[in-house]
Amino acid sequence: MSATLLFFNLISLSICPSLSASVVEDLNNLLPPPDFNTTISNNCLREPSLRYCNYSSIDLLEIFKSTIVAAHLCNESKNPNCVESFPKIDLQSSPRIAPLYLSFSFFWKYCPLTILSIDLSNNSIEGPFPLEILNCTQIHALDLSHNQLTGDLPIESFTSLTNLTLLNLSYNHFSESKISDSHFFARFNSSNFLHSGLLPDHKGFRIKAVILLVCFPILVILIVACWGWLCFCRPDILPSVFQQRHKFTPTMLKTATSGFSEKNLVGKSRGVEIYKGVLTDGTEVRIEIYTEKISMEQRRKFVKECKVLVQLRHRNLVRVMGWCNRGRLRAIITEWMDGENIEMWLSGSPPWKHRLKVLKGVVDGMRYLQEQWPEIGYDLRTSGVLLSQERGPLISRFKVGEQNGSSRKTYRFGVFLLEIITNRRPQEEFEKGETGFIEWVSTHYPGNTQKVIDERIKKTGTMYEQATEGIELALMCTDLTLGHQPSLTQISNKLKAYESSLVSSSPNNKKSHRERGESHKL
Structure with missing residues (x-):
């Protein structure tokens, strides 16, 4: 009797009555018959090539379980007569049971010699290549296409499968093979490795190359265009290192x-x-x-x-x-300055000491420009000088390459000083503008300065005296006769002296002096 018949006689004797039961139930419930050991021994004597005969120690329970799985698998694969023959395993498109039969490692260990074809395609089997299948070294065809197999293909394990003529691994996710010997792939039609990941996808490579050659230049152009737009139109949103100050x-x-x-x-x-x-x-x-x-x-x-x-x-x-x-x-x-200009500020009748602070700040700014940037001119009209939040004056209008020298700038300060003292608008109130304004002040100085000084400045005391002296200083500044104008340093010193005089003459300061004197007497 052939090895195949010997094997299936064993199956028939053992579990034919329970073929209708599930494989899991049979594995759990069925036990080997009493003469199972004798049957196995006789089979090995008659057919030593049987796989279970080639092991040094025979596990009878494992062999018996493999016969149970074989009986069910033969039936599931629709073989015509599972007692007489078992030529194929066909679990194509059976994702519910295919992984179960793959898990029975003892079956593949004793794979029946009659099986020549194994088809486990289209089952979404995941993980690495199932090496147990390769125990069926006699097979002619193996189809594992349309699954989710990954990792490296164990090409060296196929050496013993000398009868294998059909190997279909298409549509999987294997790692690309990096072998120098291409004989393995030469054994089988390349169509059996489509989209398997094992061979380079030349068509896909060409598509990627075309995409790269087309898209990369476009991407570079877009990046350059975007960068150019940012640099040309919105450099303020670039990192500070790329901004043009x-x-x-x-x-x-x-x-x-x-x-x-x-x-x-x-x-x-x-x-x-x-x-x-x-x-x-x-x-x-x-x-x-x-x-x-x-x-x-x-x-x-x-x-x-x-x-x-x-x-x-x-x-x-x-x-x-x-x-x-x-x-x-x-x-x-x-x-940006939220404050008002000097012209608007004067309409609010500021006290003399605040006007003095503005004058001193303007002179400080003029001295800085004269010393550091003599080529820069500026507008000293009360409408062009702003006030900061700290009530400090800010010269706001400049002209580079001003041809007027320091004499003309001093003249402009003189007019500005007269505007501060008189609270008058030369261009609006006098027919001849600044010239008429200066002539009007000169007419009333020194005998009738009360008509010139802003009526909201007290007409007595230190402040009035300083305002009167301020008119004299302003007229000196507006006198363009050679050698009569004071320097900015002299003007600054004069204003500082006015500030010191106001501090020393203030009521609080006098009281402080008096208290210190009485304390000294004690």
């Missing part, structure tokens, strides 16, 4: 002013529009836009002047933060 773009200014909205427009005159804006870092700024068209040469001069103005650093000068000279937009950006 002091240079503003139209997009930045448009963003800061909500699109140059009407609510941000705080002033407008011929050729100039003034906006309040907020930069991306929260800084409030004053944006002065010039609408007048100028030549390219004038634009270059404008930028050159702005590069000088951003370097000014003094507590009595408005800080120039930068400029814009892009397209049709030309603007200067300075720090």
Whole structure:
């Protein structure tokens, strides 16, 4: 009798009555018949090639369990006569039971020699390649396609499968094979390894290469374009290391002013529009836009002047933060000041000591410019000098390349000083403007200064005396006769003396002196 018949006779004797039961139930409930040991011994004598005969120690229970699984698996695979033959294992598209039979390692250990074909395709089997199947070394065909197998394929384990002519591993997720010997793959049709991951996907590689060759340049172009746009239009949102200091773009200014909205427009005159804006870092700024068209040469001069103005650093000068000279937009950006200008401030009748503080601050700013930036001119009209939150004066309007020398600047301070003392507006109240204003003051000085000094300044005491002396100082500043004007240092010393005199003559200071004197007597 052949080995196959011997094996299936054993199956028939053992479990044919219970073929209708499940394999798990039979494995748990059935026991080997009393003569099972004798049957196994006789089989090995008759057919020594049987797999269970090749082990040094025979595990009868394990062999018996393998016959139970074989009986069920033969039936599940729809073999025509499981007592006479078992040529194939066909569990294609049986994802419910295929993993179960794969788990029976003892069955594959004693795989029947009659099995020539194994089909476990389309079962979504996961994990590494099931090495137990390779115990069936006699098989001619093995199909594990359309599963989820991963990892390396144990190619060396196929050496003993000399009869294997069909191996289908398509549509899995194996790691790409990195062997130099290609004889293994030459044994089988390449169509049996489609999308298995074992062989390079040349079509996919070509697609990826085309995508890379097309998309990479596009990506580079987009990155360069995006970077160029940021650098050209919105450098303020770049890291500080890439930002261009002091240079503003139209997009930045448009963003800061909500699109140059009407609510941000705080002033407008011929050729100039003034906006309040907020930069991306929260800084409030004053944006002065010039609408007048100028030549390219004038634009270059404008930028050159702005590069000088951003370097000014003094507590009595408005800080120039930068400029814009892009397209049709030309603007200067300075720090925002919520305070009023001196002209508005004077309408509130400030006391003399506060006016003196403003005068001293203006002179300090003038001295800084004279010593550090003599080429810069400035506007000292009361409408052009601002007040900080600490009530300090801020010169806000500058002109680089001012041709007027120190004499003219001193003259301008003289007019400013007269405006502070008299609280008059030369351009509005006098027919000849500043000239008429100076002539009017000169007419009443020194005999009738009460008509000149602001009526809200006390007409007696130290303050009145200082105001009177201030008129004399102002007239000296406006006297352009050679050698009669005082220097800024002399003016500064004079104002400091006025401050000291006010402190010493204050009631609290006199009381303090008196108390110290009485204490000394005691």
